[in-house]
Amino acid sequence: MGVLRDHPELALFLCLAVGYLLGKLRVGPITLGGICGTLIVSLLLGAWAKVAVAEDVKTVFFAIFIFALGYMAGPQFFAHLNRRSLRYFSLCLIELVCVLGIAFGLAKSFRLDVGTASGILAGAATESAVVGTATESIAKLSGLTPAQVSQYQGHVATAYTVCYLFGLITVVIYTSQLMPMLMRIDLADASRALWERMRGGGGGLEGDEQEALPALVGRTFFVTHADGRTVESLERELDGRVTVEAVRRGSKLLTAPAPGFALILSDLVLLVGRRADVIEASRVIGPETAGLPDLDTHLATSQVAVTEKATDGRTLGALRQDHPEFARDGVYVTEVVRGDLRLPASADTVVHRGDVLTLVGARSGLSRITAKLGALVRNDTTDFVYLGLGIAAGSLLGQVVVRLGDVPLSLGTGGGCLVSGLLFGWFRSRRQTFGAFPPQAATTLKDMGLAVFIACTGLTAGPQAWPLLKQYGALLPVAGIAMVLVPASVSLVVGRTLLHIEKPLLIGAIAGQQCSTPAITSITQVARSSVPMLGYTITYTLSNFLLPLTGPLLVGVLGA
Template sequence: MGVLRDHPELALFLCLAAGYLLGKLRVGPLTLGGICGTLIVALLLGAWTKVTVSDDVKTIFFALFIFALGYMAGPQFFAHLNRGSLRFFTLCLIEVVCVVGIALGLAGAFDLDVGTASGILAGAATESAVVGTATEAIGKLSGLTQQQIAQYQGHVATAYTVCYLFGLITIVIYTSQVMPMMLRINLRDASRELWEKMRGSGGGLEADEREALPGLVGRTFLVTHADGTTVADLEHRLGGRVTVEAVKRGSKVLTPPPPGFTLTLSDLVLTVGRRSHIIEAGRIIGPETPAVPGLDTPLATTQVSLTDKAAVGTSIDTLTREHPEFASGGVYVTDVLRGDQNLPATPETVLHRGDVLTLVGSRSGLGKLAAKIGATVRNDATDFIYLGLGIACGSLLGQVVVRFGDVPLSLGTGGGCLVSGLLFGWFRSRTQTFGAFPPQAATTLKDMGLAVFIACTGLVSGPQAWPLLKQYGALLPFAGIAMVLVPATVSLIVGRKLLKIEKPLLIGAIAGQQCSTPAITSVTQVAQSSVPMLGYTITYTLSNFLLPLTGPLLVGVLGA
């Protein structure tokens, strides 16, 4: 125990290891998750050892977490600020109003201190970021001693832990089991029907999914029907959708063949194009043959961020028709990445500004085309200039204090870095030629920042945990359940009766407004479809911005 006190870094990383191990335990569809597991271990270890960790450590790691969170969500957050997403934004406002209102009501009815009320809000809303923003805001309250500040910050962590457990169980069961019964639907059938209606819009794939039948293929054909046809005429007959990459005549291989080259019987032709067009090519050229040694040509790949204003809002089919370089250079769009979502590159897929298109084709053709429609993506190493500047700007923004009467409101370092992250992430997405922050690096920094912050909070808060549980033991589970059921039920009624949101999307959106990944996981398992994810991603992005700001708001009101 003395070793842990003398070396808090040992206790810190021990909490991470044991906490994430505890978080892997599964009961049915429920798992605690690494963050909640880390907090439980840290509270127990802190109560036993009374380890002290510098507040600066918490502040730095929380700033890293919240900036990375905002950076990753920024492009989608601003993309959802439109009329089409207004009805989903309404659900997020319902969540914010309900949880803040209930927290204030419980604080007044049961004479809760500011830390306990904030912890109840954070836990019941299953939003870990609120722990950080509320804890920081408590530290800035005037008229409190250091002992009171430490006590209230400890109450945040303890109340969060208890309410999180009950809130998590409630939202998972309510969305996946109860809501389909309330809406009188079979979630699996309803999701399938909705998907059939939406298929023409090119629905998205998960980050770890790929099409079973790739769109771009290469095939070799034996020339029979195309005897006497030039390469240019053949490509023209195929509508410019297929390119002839190589021709083998005897032992001679032409790569690429000249446009005026005339095909003769028994030539072997290598073509590249979309699967449906390649099938048509076989009818025009001749029978397909197995791969022929020596008859192959490498294709270059590059990622381009779409910035051409004329191309924004058009389909891939329109883009390729309006830019003849696609056909003449043998270039194809094989993937579309929007934020962290992979979309199928079908001809009907509509493109947005900042979409990352994967282009495949000849190296010379790629270079010319990339310069016309956008900018080549540079995302191989983190731009620490951009990262450092973003966190610095967020920290400065967090120091601004606005007073509403007697209530001082401040974003704090957490809220400031969240806003900064959103703006810097959105600005980067517009061209993606600067400010690189690879998704894997951003995810690692986000997870590590939150985990270390939570561990620090738990270690410091451990001694205050047991007295709070004895004082409010029965209230905390009740609060955790109520603060899930009330906003979720109101959202269900408003979303269906007034906003007319499709039922599978509405269930997913309610899981998203609660920022509950376990809930949407359970919902998609019941639905056996990813359709509810389409509603979840919108509200999840918006709530990830709005809910952390409720921490300083609640602390400011109660502290006054």
């Protein structure tokens, strides 16, 4: 125990290791997750060993976490500030009003201190970032002694842990199991039907298939039916969904044949396209044959960030119509990445600025398409100049205090870095020539920053945990459950009766308004489809920005 006190870094990383191991334990569809596991372990270790970690460590790592979170969400946050996303924005407002109202009501009814009320808000809303913004705001309240500040900050962590556990279980079961029953749907069938409508009929998803368009394939066919037909007419009959990449005639091999090139009996033709489309070619060309090594061709892959204004808001299907180069040059979109989320690459997937499209095709065709859609992503190294300036700007913004009557409101370092991250991430999405912050690097910094912050918070709060639990007993679990059920139920009714959101999308959106990754994971498993993810991404992005700001707001109101 003395070793841990003398070397707090040992205790810190021990909490991370054991906490993430605990977070991997699964009970049915429920897993605690690494962050909750880390907080539980750090609270226990803090109560036992009484390890002291410097306050600046928490501040630095939380700033890194919250900036990375904002940076990744920035492009889509601003893209969703439009009339088309207004329905989903309404769900986020319902979430904010409900959780703030319930937390404030509980604080007044049960005379909760500001730390406990903030912890209930953070845990029940399953939003870890609120822990940071609330604890930072408590430190800035006037009239509190250092001992009171430390005590209230400890109460934030303890209340968060209990409410998070019950809130997490509630949101997972309610969204994935009970909501489909309440709406009288089979979620898998409803998702399949919605997918078919989005694709214009046909193309339903099987249970063992992913909802994204299948991977690109190349196959060879023996010309029988297509004797005398040109390459252009062949591709036209297959609706431009496949490309003739090569033709072998006897011992001669012709790559990239001209549109007017005529096929003859016994030619071998190499087609490239998505699996389902290529399979249909046998009825037009002739039987499929085993692939030949000398008939193979090389396809290049590139990632393109959408930056062009004309492309923003268009569907992938519309982009193929706007740019004939897709069909002419045999270029295909195989993946759409939005922040840290992967979306179905269907014809109806809407593309926004900042999205990264994975294109596969001939190198010359890729170059032409890239020039029209945006910029080639070069995310091989992090631009630390841009990163450092962004966090510094956020820290300065967080020092600004605005008074509403007697209530002092301040974003704090956390809120300031969140706003800064949103702006810097959005600006980077429009100008991809600087400010690189690779998604893998951003995700690593985001996860590690939050994990270290939570571990520091738990180690400090450990000694106050047990007295708080004895004082409030069943209130914390009940609050965790209620603060999930109330906003989710209101959103369910409003979403169906007033906003008329499709049922699978509405279920995903409700999981997103609570920023619950375990919930959407369970939902997609039940749906056997990522169709609900299309609703989740919008509310998740908006709530990721709005919920952390509720911490300083609640602390400011109660502290006054």
